Amino acid sequence: MPFFHAGGAAVKRGLPIFDLPHFKAILLRQIQDLDLTHFGSLLAIASLLPAACRYIQRAWHDAATCVKRFFISSITIPAGDPINRSVTTWLLDNVIYPRNLRFHTARTELGRDVQDPGASLKKSQRSVAYLPHWESAWFWHEGRLFAISRSLDSFNAAMSDPSYDGIGGEEIKISSLGLQSEPIKEFVERCRQYAESKSQFYVIIYSRDRYGLSWKPKYRKPLRQLETVHFDDEVKTNLIADIRNYLDLRTRKLYQSRSMPYRRGYLFYGPPGTGKSSLSTAIAGEFGLDLYEVKVPSIKDDGELEQMFQEIPPRCIVLLEDIDAVWSAREQRIDAENGSAVTLSGLLNVLDGVGSQEGRVVILTTNKPERLDSALVRPGRIDFKVYMGNISRASAAQMFMRMFAPDLLGQNMVREHKKTRSSARSLESGDFLNEFVTLEQLKMLATQFADQIPENTFTPSQLQGFFQLHLNSAVRAAESIGAWVRREMSVKEEGEFDIC
Numbered sequence: 399m400p401f402f403h404a405g406g407a408a409v410k411r412g413l414p415i416f417d418l419p420h421f422k423a424i425l426l427r428q429i430q431d432l433d434l435t436h437f438g439s440l441l442a443i444a445s446l447l448p449a450a451c452r453y454i455q456r457a458w459h460d461a462a463t464c465v466k467r468f469f470i471s472s473i474t475i476p477a478g479d480p481i482n483r484s485v486t487t488w489l490l491d492n493v494i495y496p497r498n499l500r501f502h503t504a505r506t507e508l509g510r511d512v513q514d515p516g517a518s519l520k521k522s523q524r525s526v527a528y529l530p531h532w533e534s535a536w537f538w539h540e541g542r543l544f545a546i547s548r549s550l551d552s553f554n555a556a557m558s559d560p561s562y563d564g565i566g567g568e569e570i571k572i573s574s575l576g577l578q579s580e581p582i583k584e585f586v587e588r589c590r591q592y593a594e595s596k597s598q599f600y601v602i603i604y605s606r607d608r609y610g611l612s613w614k615p616k617y618r619k620p621l622r623q624l625e626t627v628h629f630d631d632e633v634k635t636n637l638i639a640d641i642r643n644y645l646d647l648r649t650r651k652l653y654q655s656r657s658m659p660y661r662r663g664y665l666f667y668g669p670p671g672t673g674k675s676s677l678s679t680a681i682a683g684e685f686g687l688d689l690y691e692v693k694v695p696s697i698k699d700d701g702e703l704e705q706m707f708q709e710i711p712p713r714c715i716v717l718l719e720d721i722d723a724v725w726s727a728r729e730q731r732i733d734a735e736n737g738s739a740v741t742l743s744g745l746l747n748v749l750d751g752v753g754s755q756e757g758r759v760v761i762l763t764t765n766k767p768e769r770l771d772s773a774l775v776r777p778g779r780i781d782f783k784v785y786m787g788n789i790s791r792a793s794a795a796q797m798f799m800r801m802f803a804p805d806l807l808g809q810n811m812v813r814e815h816k817k818t819r820s821s822a823r824s825l826e827s828g829d830f831l832n833e834f835v836t837l838e839q840l841k842m843l844a845t846q847f848a849d850q851i852p853e854n855t856f857t858p859s860q861l862q863g864f865f866q867l868h869l870n871s872a873v874r875a876a877e878s879i880g881a882w883v884r885r886e887m888s889v890k891e892e893g894e895f896d897i898c
């Protein structure tokens with residue numbers, strides 16, 4: 399076919415010359431020579447093609463259904479279930495990320511975990527968050543082929559929740575070749591253990607999703623050691639012993655054998671900023687429990703409250719904060735302004751309900767215990783009350799040590815300094831950092847610091863505010879506390895927001 403010829407020779411001689419009249423003549427000749435009987439058979443074959451395609455499609459579908467029915471087992475995990483999150487986390491870490499995830503969902507970041515520290519100083523910072531996006535994945539695990547598919551029907555609903563991080567919010571289906579679902583169950587268990595080991599340094603806080611329909615992991619808080627919550631040491635020891643004893647499986651059997659409901663309630667009360675919430679999180683970390691936040695004012699009615707409690711798993715912490723803001727002794731119903739019709743008896747019912755007898759630790763916090771209905775705090779509902787008050791001198795000294803103690807800031811650094819310097823720098827030199835202070839000096843400074851603080855006058859959060867200004871120097875902190883105390887006392891006397 400000369401008019402298509404553009405081989406090496408023609409290229410060498412320059413561009414081939416396109417001869418239009420010649421081309422037309424050949425085309426005409428081809429049309430004249432066309433055998434119409436061939437054309438007819440081609441048409442007939444073409445008309446059969448769609449039917450053939452449909453047939454092949456159906457055969458493929460039937461074969462796939464047959465394979466699924468007779469050779470594949472599967473387990474479906476609903477959206478939002480904690481185990482869904484565990485499986486998805488395993489899959490992302492072990493299959494999808496290593497294969498270099500190429501598909502993402504982009505969403506405007508709400509300001510958490512901003513990477514550019516300077517950005518926090520700007521007026522508006524709107525970085526973009528990229529969440530993993532995947533629909534299905536095949537992989538081998540312990541010699542077996544698995545497939546996990548994700549239903550994206552609920553994807554948009556999950557994404558409209560600003561706290562959703564793209565993990566575990568959609569239904570997933572795990573399939574594997576074989577007639578038994580045992581290998582899949584083992585795989586799920588493996589994922590659960592994996593996620594647990596990953597989150598052992600965090601407390602997972604659950605709250606209701608924005609529609610109030612299901613519990614969702616809201617955020618993970620780094621573990622907070624109990625030693626970092628300062629209050630009466632004896633009360634703290636007794637409280638932890640009480641919870642440990644309650645969670646012991648032997649205690650559960652004892653309760654059951656004596657027909658006692660297996661539940662325990664705690665009330666943390668005291669002024670704002672004394673560590674009630676911090677203590678709840680520290681307890682969750684100490685005992686490896688998830689924490690479920692119940693915000694009563696945002697619950698529609700008793701039915702919804704009951705539904706919520708039914709969906710809370712056994713062995714966890716249920717935290718009802720600022721419960722005094724909800725009811726007083728006289729009012730049985732929260733004010734209509736809140737749009738909630740939860741009644742006190744509705745709450746008492748769920749606290750006594752069957753679900754609550756499954757080893758949950760129920761914690762109520764309040765700033766005004768005197769406002770609480772006696773039915774709410776009677777023994778059996780509240781078994782242990784903890785007063786969290788203003789900070790004592792002993793706790794202030796502990797807090798000082800926590801802020802500057804070398805083992806928290808890097809004991810090695812202190813040792814290095816001790817090795818390389820004949821003595822720690824003079825305390826008077828004013829400009830040194832805490833790591834130059836020896837442990838003995840730090841203890842002296844802590845005593846000097848605590849002696850200047852009036853007993854049980856300031857809240858621990860106030861003192862924490864003071865430390866935030868002096869994190870670099872233990873000496874400066876000890877020197878400045880006197881002036882700070884005087885200033886705070888005068889503010890107390892005058893009233894913080896008094897305008898002259």
Ligand SMILES: Nc1ncnc2c1ncn2[C@@H]1O[C@H](COP(=O)(O)OP(=O)(O)OP(=O)(O)O)[C@@H](O)[C@H]1O
Pocket residue numbers: 626627628629669670671672673674675676677765786858859860862
């Ligand atoms: N006893 C304490 N020990 C150590 N830190 C504390 C203590 N109390 C408060 N803080 C610090 O003060 C801040 C506020 O504490 P937290 O929210 O736990 O107090 P709260 O009693 O629950 O307050 P509110 O009643 O207003 O909810 C936290 O950053 C916490 O670290």
